[in-house]
Amino acid sequence: MTELLIKGGTVFTAEGPRNADVRVNDGVITEVEPGLTAAGRAVDASGMYVLPGALDVHVHSRDPGFPEKEDFGTLTAAAAAGGVTVVLDMPNTVPAVDSAGVLESKAALARSKARVDFGLWGLIRSTTTAEQLEAMADAGAVGFKAYLAYSFSLSRKQVLYSPNGDDPDLESPADYGTLARLAPALAHLGLPVAIHAEDPTVLAAFRRPVLTYDDLLASRPPEAEAVAVSAAAAVARDSGFHLHIAHLSSALGLQAAEDAVSLGTPMTLETCPQFLHLTAEDFGRVGAAMKMLPPIRTRADRDALLDGLKRGVISVLGTDHAPHTDAEKSAAFGDAPSGSPGVQTLYLSSLQLARDAGDVWLAPGWVSTAPARLAGLQESKGSIAPGFDADIVIVDPRSKTRVSSEGMRSRQRHGALEGLEFDFAIKHVYLRGESVARGAGKPRGRMVRPAPALR
Numbered sequence: 001m002t003e004l005l006i007k008g009g010t011v012f013t014a015e016g017p018r019n020a021d022v023r024v025n026d027g028v029i030t031e032v033e034p035g036l037t038a039a040g041r042a043v044d045a046s047g048m049y050v051l052p053g054a055l056d057v058h059v060h061s062r063d064p065g066f067p068e069k070e071d072f073g074t075l076t077a078a079a080a081a082g083g084v085t086v087v088l089d090m091p092n093t094v095p096a097v098d099s100a101g102v103l104e105s106k107a108a109l110a111r112s113k114a115r116v117d118f119g120l121w122g123l124i125r126s127t128t129t130a131e132q133l134e135a136m137a138d139a140g141a142v143g144f145k146a147y148l149a150y151s152f153s154l155s156r157k158q159v160l161y162s163p164n165g166d167d168p169d170l171e172s173p174a175d176y177g178t179l180a181r182l183a184p185a186l187a188h189l190g191l192p193v194a195i196h197a198e199d200p201t202v203l204a205a206f207r208r209p210v211l212t213y214d215d216l217l218a219s220r221p222p223e224a225e226a227v228a229v230s231a232a233a234a235v236a237r238d239s240g241f242h243l244h245i246a247h248l249s250s251a252l253g254l255q256a257a258e259d260a261v262s263l264g265t266p267m268t269l270e271t272c273p274q275f276l277h278l279t280a281e282d283f284g285r286v287g288a289a290m291k292m293l294p295p296i297r298t299r300a301d302r303d304a305l306l307d308g309l310k311r312g313v314i315s316v317l318g319t320d321h322a323p324h325t326d327a328e329k330s331a332a333f334g335d336a337p338s339g340s341p342g343v344q345t346l347y348l349s350s351l352q353l354a355r356d357a358g359d360v361w362l363a364p365g366w367v368s369t370a371p372a373r374l375a376g377l378q379e380s381k382g383s384i385a386p387g388f389d390a391d392i393v394i395v396d397p398r399s400k401t402r403v404s405s406e407g408m409r410s411r412q413r414h415g416a417l418e419g420l421e422f423d424f425a426i427k428h429v430y431l432r433g434e435s436v437a438r439g440a441g442k443p444r445g446r447m448v449r450p451a452p453a454l455r
């Protein structure tokens with residue numbers, strides 16, 4: 001039996017922070033008590049925080065499909081370095097994950113490279129059937145994702161960031177009708193349904209050439225988010241499926257979501273660290289590294305999202321980690337693709353937000369406990385308590401970390417948060433009791449599946 005004892009730290013527990021030692025046997029936490037004595041390996045965590053590993057519910061591995069941008073190896077090396085011990089990968093890889101067969105082959109590929117645990121989202125297309133949803137759930141999908149404004153290329157088997165127009169190769173995007181048609185099956189399966197919440201008709205009305213950051217903001221108005229949230233919530237409310245709003249970006253979208261929650265809609269809200277650390281005013285300093293969809297908006301939007309997070313209406317922080325190559329991102333603004341890496345800075349950026357909000361201990365809830373619940377993993381991940389996987393991050397609150405391209409493990413090294421400094425440093429990261437932060441050794445990541453009883 002291999003043992004690890006983490007001694008003398010301040011441990012995040014369900015009852016709040018607590019001075020305690022943490023004993024791990026064979027990858028599982030067995031005791032959280034003061035004054036434990038070591039029989040095997042011991043790590044001194046005096047003055048440090050002992051936190052549950054983060055689950056990033058929103059990453060794009062690009063694998064299979066775009067190995068030049070990222071793959072499961074580089075994604076999970078970045079995750080491990082940043083204290084993220086589970087990544088939930090979105091289904092818009094190529095071929096898109098729209099069936100159990102594709103999900104199973106993607107799982108096999110990920111298993112061969114993953115340095116942290118991973119889960120897979122399945123795709124809802126406008127033609128998806130209830131049987132396909134059920135088969136993906138049986139194959140282990142953690143939930144489903146609908147890209148409301150994006151069409152599907154039948155020949156390339158790819159979600160495309162473009163409207164369908166008249167091209168016979170492009171299948172119409174999943175829409176509110178798709179969700180309504182599939183609602184009974186979605187409610188029965190009990191898995192979350194994440195949406196990319198931008199309404200295509202609002203986007204169409206504001207379409208324009210995007211040459212500047214102002215063009216980007218004008219082409220993606222917050223009304224598109226608010227309308228999509230309200231309409232999807234109206235469908236979910238009646239049928240009872242669990243709606244998850246990905247990357248909430250605007251005050252208007254948040255208001256629409258709060259209205260829906262107050263009516264009893266079963267839904268969770270996610271926003272991203274980049275929407276909370278940056279505003280449109282940062283564009284002059286950051287440049288195209290902060291080009292993403294939906295966009296980073298105004299100070300008022302940022303303040304509203306921060307307030308929603310502090311009040312607990314927004315429960316989940318995910319990164320929408322979406323790397324491209326540095327060369328692609330250096331193109332003229334209009335041509336640069338949308339997206340930024342983020343998984344490696346999730347934990348530290350969230351700790352900073354929580355400290356600035358007045359309670360550093362809010363952060364593990366946003367990045368670990370609430371995400372574990374969303375993924376149906378609340379009995380094995382997201383807490384430091386006996387019986388849970390020993391996915392543990394030791395953070396030093398007396399050291400600082402400056403986000404710089406040199407330390408980045410993703411293929412895209414220049415991200416939106418580059419240059420920011422956080423008042424914390426990650427010292428150790430354990431995946432089921434084994435150290436993974438430095439990326440050495442064999443890939444040990446396993447696929448996570450929602451516990452059936454929790455679905």
Ligand SMILES: [Zn+2]
Pocket residue numbers: 058060090320322
């Ligand atoms: Zn995304």
